Amino acid sequence: MKLGQVTIVDIAKELNISPSTVSRALKDYPGISDETKEKVKALAAKWSYRPNAVAMSLRRSKSFTIGVIIPEVVHFFFSTVISGVEEIAFSNGYNVILCQTNESLAREKSSIETMLSNQIDGLLVSFSKETVDFEHFKKLIDINFPIVFFDRVPDLENTVNVTVNDFQGAFEAVKHLIAQGCTKIVHLAGPKNLDISKQRQKGYMEALKQANIPLNQDWIIECPKGTQEESFQITKEIFEKSPVPDGVFASNDIAAAGSMMALKSLGLKIPENVGVVGFSDWQFSAMIDPPLSTVSQHGFNIGQTATKLLLDLIDKKKEAITTREHRTIVLETELIIRQSSQRKKF
Amino acid sequence: MKLGQVTIVDIAKELNISPSTVSRALKDYPGISDETKEKVKALAAKWSYRPNAVAMSLRRSKSFTIGVIIPEVVHFFFSTVISGVEEIAFSNGYNVILCQTNESLAREKSSIETMLSNQIDGLLVSFSKETVDFEHFKKLIDINFPIVFFDRVPDLENTVNVTVNDFQGAFEAVKHLIAQGCTKIVHLAGPKNLDISKQRQKGYMEALKQANIPLNQDWIIECPKGTQEESFQITKEIFEKSPVPDGVFASNDIAAAGSMMALKSLGLKIPENVGVVGFSDWQFSAMIDPPLSTVSQHGFNIGQTATKLLLDLIDKKKEAITTREHRTIVLETELIIRQSSQRKKF
Numbered sequence: 306m307k308l309g310q311v312t313i314v315d316i317a318k319e320l321n322i323s324p325s326t327v328s329r330a331l332k333d334y335p336g337i338s339d340e341t342k343e344k345v346k347a348l349a350a351k352w353s354y355r356p357n358a359v360a361m362s363l364r365r366s367k368s369f370t371i372g373v374i375i376p377e378v379v380h381f382f383f384s385t386v387i388s389g390v391e392e393i394a395f396s397n398g399y400n401v402i403l404c405q406t407n408e409s410l411a412r413e414k415s416s417i418e419t420m421l422s423n424q425i426d427g428l429l430v431s432f433s434k435e436t437v438d439f440e441h442f443k444k445l446i447d448i449n450f451p452i453v454f455f456d457r458v459p460d461l462e463n464t465v466n467v468t469v470n471d472f473q474g475a476f477e478a479v480k481h482l483i484a485q486g487c488t489k490i491v492h493l494a495g496p497k498n499l500d501i502s503k504q505r506q507k508g509y510m511e512a513l514k515q516a517n518i519p520l521n522q523d524w525i526i527e528c529p530k531g532t533q534e535e536s537f538q539i540t541k542e543i544f545e546k547s548p549v550p551d552g553v554f555a556s557n558d559i560a561a562a563g564s565m566m567a568l569k570s571l572g573l574k575i576p577e578n579v580g581v582v583g584f585s586d587w588q589f590s591a592m593i594d595p596p597l598s599t600v601s602q603h604g605f606n607i608g609q610t611a612t613k614l615l616l617d618l619i620d621k622k623k624e625a626i627t628t629r630e631h632r633t634i635v636l637e638t639e640l641i642i643r644q645s646s647q648r649k650k651f
Numbered sequence: 652m653k654l655g656q657v658t659i660v661d662i663a664k665e666l667n668i669s670p671s672t673v674s675r676a677l678k679d680y681p682g683i684s685d686e687t688k689e690k691v692k693a694l695a696a697k698w699s700y701r702p703n704a705v706a707m708s709l710r711r712s713k714s715f716t717i718g719v720i721i722p723e724v725v726h727f728f729f730s731t732v733i734s735g736v737e738e739i740a741f742s743n744g745y746n747v748i749l750c751q752t753n754e755s756l757a758r759e760k761s762s763i764e765t766m767l768s769n770q771i772d773g774l775l776v777s778f779s780k781e782t783v784d785f786e787h788f789k790k791l792i793d794i795n796f797p798i799v800f801f802d803r804v805p806d807l808e809n810t811v812n813v814t815v816n817d818f819q820g821a822f823e824a825v826k827h828l829i830a831q832g833c834t835k836i837v838h839l840a841g842p843k844n845l846d847i848s849k850q851r852q853k854g855y856m857e858a859l860k861q862a863n864i865p866l867n868q869d870w871i872i873e874c875p876k877g878t879q880e881e882s883f884q885i886t887k888e889i890f891e892k893s894p895v896p897d898g899v900f901a902s903n904d905i906a907a908a909g910s911m912m913a914l915k916s917l918g919l920k921i922p923e924n925v926g927v928v929g930f931s932d933w934q935f936s937a938m939i940d941p942p943l944s945t946v947s948q949h950g951f952n953i954g955q956t957a958t959k960l961l962l963d964l965i966d967k968k969k970e971a972i973t974t975r976e977h978r979t980i981v982l983e984t985e986l987i988i989r990q991s992s993q994r995k996k997f
Contacts, residue, residue, distance in 0.1 A: 325713050334744035367671050369680075370765050378749070379730035379934070387724060387751070395758070398680035400765040403724070403749040405733070412741070419716050419746040423769035562938055587935075588725070592908055594940030 316348055332415070370400045371615060372420035373429045376408045381558075381587040382604045383431065386455065389608020390429060397616055399426070410435040417441060427451035427615045432459060434496045434529075451618035455611040456602075457499055458633065465618065466633040467611040471501045474600040474638030475508025478582045479554050481598070481640060483516045485648040487552030487580045491524045491543060493536050493564060495556035502527075505556050505584065524550060531556075533563030540567035544579075551579055558583035558590045558599055565593070565645065580646040595644035602638055610634055662694050678761065716746045717961060718766035719775045722754045727904075727933040728950045729777065732801065735954020736775060743962055745772070756781040763787060773797035773961045778805060780842045780875075797964035801957040802948075803845055804979065811964065812979040813957040817847045820946040820984030821854025824928045825900050827944070827986060829862045831994040833898030833926045837870045837889055839882050839910060841902035848873075851902050851930065870896060877902075879909030886913035890925075897925055904929035904936045904945055911939070911991065926992040941990035948984055956980055 313331075317324040322341065330337045330345035331354075348354075371394055375383040387403065394401045402423065404416035413433045420428060430442070430452060439459040445452050446463055458466040482490055492509045495502030506525060513520055526543065528535050536555065544550065544567070553568075555561035561583030565575055573579050575595055583590060586601040614634070659677075663670040668687065676683045676691035677700075694700075719736055721729040733749065740747045748769065750762035759779045766774060776788070776798060785805040791798050792809055804812040828836055838855045841848030852871060859866055872889065874881050882901065890896065890913070899914075901907035907929030911921055919925050921941055929936060932947040960980070 325715070328713075328715065329744050332744070335742070336744065367674075368768065369671075369674065370769070377730075378724040378733060379727065381725065384723075384725035388753075391751070391753070396681070398675055398678070398682065400761055401750065402765060402769065403751070404747065405737070405749070407734075407737070415746055419748060422714065423716070423748065566938075589933075589935030589938055592912075592935055592939045594938075 313354075316345060316352070316354060319348060320344055332418075367426055367619075368424040369398055370402060370423070370425050371427045371429065371612070371619075372423070372425040373401060373403045374406060374413065374416050374420065375403065375431050376406055376433050378403070378405050381589075382456075382585045382602060385604030386431075386608040386611075389605035389610075390612045391608075392605070393609050393612035393616070399616070406433045408434040414441050417445070421450075427453070427619045429611050429615055430454050431456045434499065437498050451615055453611045453615045453618070455607050457501060460500075462631055464631060464633075465614055467607055467614065467636065468501070468633060469602045469607065469636045469638050471504035471638070472508040472511070474584065474602070474640070475505040475554070475556075476512045477508075477638070477640045478584070478598075478600050479509050479512035480515070481642065482552045482554060482580050482582055482646060483512060483518070485576070485580050485646055487648070488518055489521075489524075489548060489550040490518075490552035490554055491526070491540075491550045493539065493553065493555040493560045494525055494527045495531065496529045497527055502556060509554055528556070528560050531560055533559055533566070536560035536563035537567045540564040541571065544568065544571055544573065553579060553581045555581070555583045558585050558587040558597060561597055561599070561645075562589070562593055565597070575645050576648045580648050582640075582646050586641055591643065598643045598646035599641050600638050601641050603636060606636055610636065659700075662691060662698070662700060665694060666690055678764075713772055713965075714770040715744055716748060716769070716771050717773050717775065717958070717965075718769070718771040719747060719749045720752060720759065720762050720766065721749065721777050722752055722779050724749070724751050727935075728802075728931045728948060731950030732777075732954040732957075735951035735956075736958045737954075738951070739955050739958035739962070745962070752779040754780040760787050763791070767796075773799070773965045775957050775961055776800050777802045780845065783844050797961055799957045799961045799964065801953050803847060806846075808977055810977060810979075811960055813953055813960065813982065814847070814979060815948045815953065815982045815984050817850035817984070818854040818857070820930065820948070820986070821851040821900070821902075822858045823854075823984070823986045824930070824944075824946050825855045825858035826861070827988065828898045828900060828926050828928055828992060829858060829864065831898075831922070831926050831992055833994070834864055835867075835870075835894060835896040836864075836898035836900055837872070837886075837896045839885065839899065839901040839906045840871055840873045841877065842875045843873055848902060855900055874902070874906050877906055879905055879912065882906035882909035883913045886910040887917065890914065890917055890919065899925060899927045901927070901929045904931050904933040904943060907943055907945070907991075908935070908939055911943070921991050922994045926994050928986075928992050932987055937989065944989045944992035945987050946984050947987050949982060952982055956982065 313324045313327045317327045327345050330342045373390055391401050406413040410433055439461050453465045455467045458468050494506050526539050553564050561581055565581055568575055568579050575581055583597050583599040586599045590597040590599050659670045659673045663673045673691050676688045717740055737747050752759040756779055785807050799811045801813045804814050840852050872885050899910050907927055911927055914925050921927055929943050929945040932945045936943040936945050
């Protein structure tokens with residue numbers, strides 16, 4: 306039996322295959338037979354092979370690189386967060402590498418492994434829509450690896466998080482629609498497994514409650530994909546039924562844009578017949594017709610705040626480990642009122 | 652004098668400072684005194700210290716990670732390229748890490764260093780607007796490090812490149828405006844140091860020439876930043892002069908969107924008074940008012956093609972090194988006609 310730090314090369318030699326085959330077999334990549342995968346995994350288990358990821362994180366020296374894992378770079382909010390991250394990182398002599406998960410749990414896991422074997426000093430994460438089990442993050446937290454979550458915050462102990470007040474943002478948005486004379490407001494909700502979706506829905510419900518508007522459960526519709534096509538279809542269906550709503554609060558601007566297209570296709574005028582408010586203030590939101598009212602999350606500020614926290618964890622690592630508790634910084638949102646919701650001229 | 656592979660730790664011991672100070676001094680990071688920087692650099696030179704980047708690339712084993720360096724993730728075109736890159740990379744068992752340069756040469760250089768010390772197997776690059784000297788890429792090409800350039804292609808020998816036919820794309824766009832009755836067409840050009848800008852301008856000029864429309868040099872205006880604000884100002888100035896143009900061909904959709912806002916603010920109707928065509932087919936372009944005609948670059952296809960080439964270079968590295976020449980794959984563009992340019996109904 307082999308003792309000490311077993312490497313992929315040791316396993317490869319023993320089985321008379323190439324190190325890259327071992328690496329791929331351990332990672333369950335396609336193109337490797339099940340038989341080979343089983344042989345490799347059995348020997349790796351027997352020899353207590355520890356994958357690079359954890360080994361690296363235990364013996365690494367500082368690389369002055371931080372990793373950022375986000376669902377999608379095409380999501381405007383995340384691109385503004387990245388700018389905020391880089392602002393703080395670069396001015397402190399750190400480089401930034403990014404991985405996108407495309408909202409896939411499998412890619413999220415392999416991204417973390419890639420990042421760790423790349424000897425990053427710390428990790429900023431907004432997890433995927435598929436992620437409901439946080440074991441892969443828990444492992445990192447348990448070995449005191451510096452990690453800060455932003456926007457999407459896991460249900461785990463001892464995490465450090467930066468998020469925005471989604472409840473308040475949604476509450477203000479719906480309160481504004483009501484002040485503009487909307488009483489029959491549809492909510493295009495986000496994916497149910499994300500806490501941000503729940504918070505935004507709660508904000509919507511609280512605004513209705515405070516205005517004594519009865520809740521219609523049929524008007525809360527989940528948009529799991531968050532695409533334009535999805536909200537186009539959903540909006541068409543709901544506005545062809547009776548009673549016809551007079552307001553839409555969407556949990557993101559893409560869904561709001563799809564909804565606006567559907568309303569136009571039905572001959573409804575925005576904001577005269579239907580007031581619309583989105584969430585996130587995408588780059589396009591001021592340019593569409595009519596310009597879309599929305600809730601800004603100040604992504605740049607989120608990125609800055611999360612990175613400052615992460616550098617604190619990295620620099621005063623030991624101190625931070627013993628004193629840190631479950632710590633969540635909640636930043637305020639801002640309602641941006643454009644033409645899509647202005648039914649009354651002030 | 653020290654012989655063999657000198658490390659940062661050796662230098663640190665000799666000067667009685669920390670390894671991280673040596674690392675930062677070598678990288679000219681802030682917070683290190685000029686005196687220390689000079690001492691470190693002098694000793695590094697004396698001992699022929701080779702930074703990790705090159706050392707790593709010479710002795711590394713495969714990491715199954717490729718690096719992508721792009722100017723900005725917020726640029727929609729680049730986000731579509733990344734999706735194409737990931738499609739090919741993931742299906743071949745590779746992970747992808749990204750760095751954005753924010754169009755800064757200094758960040759481009761430090762991104763390359765970060766990527767290389769992270770043991771990537773190969774690099775996909777679209778360089779920054781600031782990059783006019785390609786020495787940092789030449790070093791990599793000289794040691795046969797697998798690298799493929801896309802969209803923005805350097806003026807270097809022995810490179811492998813994927814680009815689109817920018818000349819043809821621009822030519823078709825302007826030919827379309829002329830067919831729609833535009834004869835006084837302004838060109839909002841891209842940054843002069845990028846070859847893609849030159850090609851698009853040539854396409855514009857050729858379309859005018861073939862239609863026997865005399866060239867007005869005052870109507871070719873460089874937009875170095877490519878922001879909405881910039882093209883808003885430029886458009887306002889030029890349309891307040893006489894003769895008033897009747898067409899705008901912008902080298903990107905953001906510039907086109909800013910231009911459209913300026914035209915509206917002047918009371919001009921799009922497309923009746925002025926036809927507008929952009930370039931790149933951003934996500935928002937179909938949603939603005941009126942929907943913007945544009946030239947699609949098929950970023951996803953660019954990403955796929957560039958990644959296939961890169962994996963070829965990585966896998967058959969030695970073979971590729973001896974046989975590869977200056978190789979550029981040029982993909983076709985596609986004119987997408989929307990409302991902003993349809994002055995005649997077919």
